Amino acid sequence: MKKQVENKKAALLQAALKLFTEKGFHGTSTAQISKEAGVATGTLFNYFPTKEHLINDLYFEVKEELSSRMGQDVQIQKTYREKLRKMWYNLVEWGIENQEKFHFVGQFCSSPSITSHTREVVMEEYVFFHDLVMEGLANGELGDYPAEMITTMFYQSSRTIVDYILYSEPQDRDRAIENGFQVVWSGLTRNNLLF
Amino acid sequence: MKKQVENKKAALLQAALKLFTEKGFHGTSTAQISKEAGVATGTLFNYFPTKEHLINDLYFEVKEELSSRMGQDVQIQKTYREKLRKMWYNLVEWGIENQEKFHFVGQFCSSPSITSHTREVVMEEYVFFHDLVMEGLANGELGDYPAEMITTMFYQSSRTIVDYILYSEPQDRDRAIENGFQVVWSGLTRNNLLF
DNA sequence: GCTGGAATTGACTATTTAGTCATTTATGTA
DNA sequence: TACATAAATGACTAAATAGTCAATTCCAGC
Helix, strand or coil, X not given: CHHHHHHHHHHHHHXXXXXXXXXXXXXXXXXHHHHHHCCCHHHHHHHCCCHHHHHHHHHHHHHHHHHHHHCCCCCCCCCHHHHHHHHHHHHHHHHHHCHHHHHHHHHHCCCCCCCHHHHHXXXXXXXXXXXXXXXXXXXXXXXXXXXXXXXXXXXXXXXXXXXXXXHHCCCCHHHHHHHHHHHHHHHHECCCCCC | CHHXXXXXXXXXXXXXXXXXXXXXXXXXXXXXXXXXXXXCCCCHHHHCCCHHHXXXXXXXXXXXXXXXXXXXXXXXXXXXXXXXXXXXXXXXXHHHHCHHHHHHHHHHCCCCCCCHHHHHHHHHHHHHHHHHHHHHHHCCCECCCCHHHHHHHHHHHHXXXXXHHHHHCCCCHHHHHHHHHHHHHHHHXXXXXXX
16 A cells, blocks of 8 residues: 555656646646546645645755755765866756756746745755865865855856757767866866956 | 827736746736736736737847847947956846846746747847857857857856845845856856866 | 717636545455 | 455535626817
């Protein structure tokens, strides 16, 4: 019985991911989600008390998966540049492999359907990223910019590159990912102020 | 009478801008828009045959305003760097001065509520930007990246900085804008490949 | 002040919505 | 097999929706 339960819950989350990403939160009815998941309309409410709870649970799950992937094998890198580069690859590759989740996050990260509570809980999963930036500022590798600005630029640039790869479809994806990192690295580090 | 007509149309567009940005397209009812604009529910449909027409007209108008501002005084700059820098300031300052329009564009640029026709018409207003990037590639100032990647990175970085300024509220906004340009310039130009 | 046509109105409709709940089905245990 | 409990169902409801349209208001020119 436990098995079946998890199946249905997962099916509902997957259906919600697809439909919310395609048509938005208000553009998707709970009936559509249930149908896509292959369950009755009432079943959705056995797992999620409201539509809002559903999207918040989904958002949390996806962001958690991303943060987990983002930090993978970062600390085993030798140089600071290699650590940042590893994180860049983790981010971009996850985005390419998980288009739907990637677009979902981008669409709902500042949506009023996501509660501030969810946002706070999710934020905690990303402290290691903030810490890595602080490390770079402390050791002088990163330029003298506010930490907040650096984290934002790094993260949003990764989003830009994923979108670029998915939408403009360059022949050589790996090249595009590496180019993206070059731009970000030379932009955010300190040792290039020829001007 | 003509005056009154234009007033109501403008009021409807302004109300739609506010509500769509706050609550999204499907999250906003036509009745809410009419109420916010101070007109009867039927009046909206005198100016816009459907809700879709309304948001498309609005999107077009806002994007046109942005493109117009973006190109202002760019050609009178002497160096290539100064041209790009002027464009950067135009973009970021417009975003800060027009928060609602700025967030509206960000939210709906890839929304299915905006038709591909609207998107195509809007695109034409931005050829001058693409041309400026081509110029930089030709004269060797920009790094050897695909033009599409450069335009995207430049534009998205401006969005990132506007968001950073509006959300993180740094004490010195002008400093933040200039920092943002430094990051983008050193990231996208060729003369910094110390690596 | 009168008149004709355009602009404005809001009550109205057919449809869709999130969420409920009494009933039915499935499952583990003995 | 029989029982107890948890899960699944879908018809149902009250509220909200985009868009219509007959009636009203407005105003320029006479």
